[in-house]
Amino acid sequence: MPLTSECLILSALLFGLGVAGFIFKRNLITIFMAVELMLNAVNLAFVAFSRVWGMDGQVFVFFVIVVAAAEAAVGLAIIILIARNRQSLNVERVDFLKL
Amino acid sequence: MLILRYLWIIPALPLLGAAINGLAGMFLPRWPNKAVSAVALGSTGLSFAAVLELVREFVHYAPYPLPWVRQYFTWIAAGDFRAGFDLQLDQLTIVMLLVVTGVGWLIHIYSTGYMAREGGYYRFFAYLNLFTFFMLVLVLAANFALLFVGWEGVGLCSYLLIGFWFLKRSASDAGKKAFIVNRIGDFGFMLGMFLLYRTFGSLDFRAVFGQASSLPAESFGQFGLLTVVCLLLFAGATGKSAQLPLYVWLPDAMEGPTPVSALIHAATMVTAGVYMVARSHTLFRLSPTALFVVAAAGAATALFSATIALVQNDIKRVLAYSTISQLGYMFLACGAGAFAAGIFHLMTHSFFKALLFLAAGSVIHALGGEQDMRKMGGLAGRVRWTWLTMLMATLAIAGAPGFSGFFSKDAILLAALGGAHGGVWLYAAGLFTALLTALYMFRLLFLTFHGQPRFDEHQAHVHESPGSMLAPLMILAVLSVAGGWMAAPEFWGGSSYFERFLAPVFGAAAEAAPASAEIQKFAAIAAGVALAGFLLAWAFYLWRPEAPRRLAGSLRAAYDLLLHKYFVDELYGAVVVRPLLWLSTNLFWKAVDSAGIDGAVNGVAASAAGLGDRVRRVHSGNTRSYAVWVVIGALAVIAVIFWPLLREALAPGAVTGMVR
């Protein structure tokens, strides 16, 4: 199938980059963004697969997006809370394991 | 509409009443007593009316086949086991229905007067209606399972009502006692049911009895399956109907309000056992052993409790023991194979014993809560109506010729002697009991209403009860006088209608009826015995009031024995209760529960805590390190899941699988 496997490789690449960001970013928000990046990579994989295995992949993309939205809402709320209590968004400064 | 088709209405009505009163009383702050009485009387009255209509239809349409079974919905369905909410109707049921709803209604009316000044008025009537519901279910049930529902339900209501004044320690204890003792019997009953299901693969009366009747009868002394079943069922009956050895709860049950004693512990619930035995007569007929046991137990109980009744001073306890002995009579009849006679006595007994209790209640009411007969006397003139009705009832129970008790007891005695499984000893016991019955009943009458007033005028200002209490008394009085003529043997000019009415159920008069000359002879004997009892009582308690004390003094031992009810309670306490307590305290509570279960739970928790305390050190709190761990984990998981693909890829000379 044209483009499918290329897209898959691309998604793997993006996922890897997301992981790298996940590990190397210090700013909570950007770490979060890295996570979103990984989700996007997965979505790409899903869509690519849906070319081969039928529509269900795209449906899953929806669910992923919905979950991402929910996660963003809650996660950002938490981040705001942390920022309020810690005056810092650096994960390495947030290590009391409690708010 | 045909009640025949809608049998469920009859029990439904009281249930509705109970629901309304219970809920409204609980949740509406001001739910007036008038409303409570209206609902309670209305519901029971309506269901009584429904029963009357039912009788009319029964006679008019003659439903076929009998028993007339209606299946409403399936209650339990497990595998091939089915217990439906099926109601059935036949002559026996009709008799029971009439008794339950009719007498029940009268007692409801009475209660509105008697309980008027009590707290928890709505509670009382809710319970009472609930009881009526369960009793009706019990009577109408078409299978053992549903019958058991009613059986337990009435047990529950009796518990609730005995402990109605639950702030009174003795009352709540009595309630518990009743409940627990009944459980013992119920256990037998349940075992019986299981055995029945195992044998016949069903609990529906029709199926069970249908198959059973095809089995061969067992010989006397043979403990075959049927015998075992019957004995187990009878164990349940002894519990519910207070027979030896499980009678102990009934006397204490007198802690409840008097109407309760009248309705539950005299007229209806305690007769459930008799009903159940009669209902499953097919089984019992097939096992002479069981029949003999029933008869023997009945006779023994009758005699035994009658003797106790002789010396009791609490008016209600006397009646309680007399109830026990009368129930003994019924079982005696059933055991002798004269089920019709038993049921007949059940009915008449429900009339006059309810009457007795209600009258006693009226007396207690008049004396402002006094129950000790030694503090009564000379009330005859003061509460004339009560006295009159009480007299009627006493004559009836003592078996004065022409009164209902006479006929029913006569029938039983005849059966005991000449019945299919009768015997001279049974007859003798019955006869002697009759004597005692007359004696203690008249003792009660005399001590209460005649002789010198022994109560304190100043605190107890005697007054006749209100009309709402007297009306039921009179109706019941009429019934207990006239009720017997239904079964009067031919020579009394009666038509023996009752037996012929029940014939379809129990089969045409099983007991070979002796010649009428015989009958007259025995009737005469019975009457004579009753008279003797009356005379004795008169001699002791009116002619020479000091005689009893002397007698008691001369036979101190026997007297104490009787006064303390043969120390049965103490015996049970020593043999059953205390060991049980010890066991549950030391073994089950301290050893099993505290040490075993709690120990295990706490141990697990503690170990988890300890483990966490060690693992804690891994947590630096630096999220990035966690991130790394997460990634490692993900990598591992992926590698494990997709190992085949990976090996294929890592294999030498493997081209990365581009899809083309």
Place this chain on the structure above:
Amino acid sequence: MNTLVAGFPLLAVTVVKVVVLLFVVLTALAYLTWFERKVVAHIQTRWGPYRVGPHGLLQPLADGLKFLFKEDPAPAGAERFVYYLAPFLAMTLALTTFAVIPFGPQDMRIFGQRTPLGITDLNIGLLILFAITSLGVYGVALAGWSSNSKYPLLGGLRSSAQMFSYELALTLSVVGVLLMAGSFRLREIIEAQQGRLWGVLPRWNIIASPFPQVLGFLCYFVAAVAETNRAPFDLPEAESELVAGFHTEYASFKFAMFFMGEYANMITVSCLAAIMFFGGWISPFPPTQAWAWTAFLPAALLAALGLYLFFDGLRYETLLGRTVLPLLGAALGALAAFLALHPGANAFIQGPFWFLLKVLLFLFFYVWARGTLPRLRYDQLMAIGWKLLLPLSLANVLLTSLLLAWKQK
């Protein structure tokens, strides 16, 4: 998507179309400002722009020049890249939306290629449109943030909050239409509205069975006004509170870009309103013989306008006016005559004519609202968005779908 694959010639055609459309739209934007000022002025019983050119017709040109020649300072400590990016985003996104809007039923031919009237015709046109408009938030938000100054920041926060609050209502309010049309393709949505109710009334979604989209339309229009940050929802640039909102710090051409973006959005939204609820290019008159004369309405209108300009121009104050206006009128008259005589052209013009007429109507509504309504308070704004429009549009969706299902039964 299929159009993406088709190959080069089409690419060329598309380029041509894009250029033309851009030209048209940009002039339209310019004259939209003139139109607005005029209308508002007349609402306030003023004359409005009058100096530059006859009836101030050259005013937009003047404004444009002014924007071009102004000094263009950037605030100190501004996040340069984003600061420049924001206005660019605002305008380009706004203009991109025109790509999917169809202007007429018939195809036209360029280089012998039959292509639809309108740049492209995607099968998910509407979605793409919403996608692009949803990106429009960034222009505002980034502008507010990047100019490193408190009024813009507040304005940016406000407007981004406002925009994505109202986006929900906006998107939901058209779902009813989508359900009735059963397609995202704008062309099909319009064609679904052909036919007549009782032979006379046009079966536009606004009155179509099973469930007239009146509710949907109201939600849509209010949400649209808010989405485009126009009065009475123009809090982001509430002068009295935050000077000029998110573009306080912007001057000269970057400001012009925001400005154009805003007006472009207005036009897009109006086009959508016309397409969604008022049958796009479908004439309000039934296509029967009895109504055949309505085909000449455009010509007549043009003629009337021409005549008015002609005679009004003859006695205009300035010399320029006295020369230009009559010429313009004459030109319009000639165009009208051409249309009247050339049936093909006339037939071709019908669709665009009605479409543009409707769009103009909505634009007039915009201006009218701005001229008359007072600005809302911020909490009121949010309350309307979340507590009124959102539930209403949801209800609309439910009712429509239910009725449709019931109808199919």
Place this chain on the structure above:
Amino acid sequence: MIIQTILFLVFAGLAVAGAVSLILQRHPIHCALSLIVVMVSLAGLYLLLGAEFVAAVQIIVYAGAIMVLFVFVIMLLNAGEEERTNLSRLARAAGVPLALALTAVLGVIITKAVRVGAAKPLLPTATRNLALLLFKDYVFPFELTSFLILVAILGAVVLAQRER
């Protein structure tokens, strides 16, 4: 076909570039912008793959809503440049190799996982089929996600409100 490849390369390049700059940029806003670039180019890829609806949703929801939320929060917290602290030795040591390993493994598996099946022809009414799938076969998960969203909203509100 050729156009398709070109477009693919363009979008893929954009996506990778965006991802890389997401990692390299120090300022949250720039990260957010680069992530938006990734998302938009992914949407383009979806178009290429014939998933128009997903593409649109990708832009509307991801770029148009979620990322706006991010930007919004960044503006709200006025987050500045991130400081490159290095307190986690583990991350510094194992980060790069891990990321590479994961990428490699995923790439291998994912490409192997595509069994050459008869590719589904692009249906004209792809969106309709999607809807049917979503509201027939997957209706239960769909409802569940609605619950998830509800819970998320509540959680966000509870978390973010200033305790008074």
